[in-house]
Amino acid sequence: MRETNREWVFAERPDGEPGMDSFALEERSVPEPNHGEVLVRVRYLSVDPYMRGRMRDTESYAEPWDVGESMSGAVVGEVIDSKSERYETGDIVTGEGAWADYVVLGADSVAPVDPTIADLPAYLGALGMPGRTAYFGLLEVGTPKPGETVAVSGAAGAVGSVVGQIAKLNGCRVVGFAGSDKKVNWLTDDLGFDAAINYKDTDDYRVALEDAAPDGVDVYFDNVGGPISDAVFTKLNLDARVAVCGQIAHYNDESVPTGPRKLPQLIATRAKVEGLLVGDFANRFEEASTQLATWVASGDLSHRETIVEGLDNAPDAFLGLFSGDNIGKQVVRVSE
Known part of the structure; x- marks a missing residue:
């Protein structure tokens, strides 16, 4: 064990795109668990786009951070001290914790991890919150049917890549938007x-969609917003469904952009647009986790993680989400 615990705190609210001024690394004592808690040595931590919303001083679906509060998100790690009968030293668990070397978590708020199914980073991606978001967002909100066309923005990200694969497992044609030829x-x-479609090399998204989705779009899973979504709306079929999961194109905007008004197109198509939060399906998380693990174990669902080395680089990993550095899930390796 380290003698002290390094921990990132939220140092300053950003204007527009955040920078390193928003983060500060502090040295603290290693915390001690109380009854019903476990001390976890963090192996990997997750950085996610939704965290940008927590940097704003406004209420949203995710509670905003106070300045001076620990940065936090999903972690995977090893139990090194347990004050609970549920877990023993050496167990691998996942839960919500600080960006730190060590975190104390309630034993009833963590879940066991099975490293025989997938490597530990997968439990922050395809087998974690992003995978469950894709599962419920597509199947419950998008309700795809065999033979339909599913379009996904942010398709090479943690959520979008799983959405597309589940759509293929359901017999759909799948079209994705991503930001490089490699993706x-x-x-x-x-x-x-x-x-x-490489949106960075495409001048006209509508023309690109005519080639990629010649029969139109029946389900649109939106992680991005902006001009991509404007273009997809023009290709929606009758009774199309739009699942709005994220709008990363606008997360750093200081004012709401005004663009072409797309709502009239919903009249002719009778399309449905629905926002989704994975937390609304919390009572069914076990269902999603079991199915996702089955698909991963059988090889029907692939996953990929972009791993940034070292707790020192956690802010860089987070900021890299907005420049599209990652393929699949962006995670930080904190310890071996």
């Missing part, structure tokens, strides 16, 4: 997407 090739060559 596009991963989607089509490795994950089985029928078509993928």
Whole structure:
């Protein structure tokens, strides 16, 4: 064990895109668990786009951080001290904890991890919150049917890559938007997407969609917003469903952008647009986790993680989400 515990705190609210000024690394004492708690040595921690919303001083679906509060998110780690009968020293668990070397977690708030199914980082991605978001967002909100066309923005990210694969397992044609040729090739060559569009090299998304989705779009899983979503709305079919999961194109905007008004297109198509929060399905998390693990174990669901080395680089890993550095899930390796 380290003699002290390094921990990132939220240092300053950003204006627009955050920078390193928003983070401060502090040295603290290693915490001690009380009855019903476990001390976990963090192996990997998750950085996610939704965390940008927690940096704002406004109420949202995720409670905002106070300045001086510990940065936090999903972690996977090893129990090194247990004050609970549920877990023993050496057990691997996942839960919500600080960006730190060590965290104390309630034994009733963590879940066991089975490293025989997948490596530990997968439990922050395809087998964690992003995988469950994809599972419920597509199947419960998007309700895809065999033969339909599913479009996914942010398709090479942690959520989008799982969405596309589940859609393929349900007999759909899948079109993804991603930000590089490397990502596009991963989607089509490795994950089985029928078509993928490099939005950074595309001048007209509507024209690109006409080639990639010649029969229109029945389900749109939106992780991005912005001009991509504007274009997809023009291709929605009758009774299409739109699942709004994220709007990363706007997370750093200081004012709400005004663009083409797309709502009239919903009248002709009778399309449904629904926002989704994975927490609304909390009572069914075990169902999703079991099915996702089955798909991973059988090889039907692939996953990929971009691993940033070292707790020191956790802020860089988070900021890299907004420049598209990651393929699949972005995680930080804190310890071996």
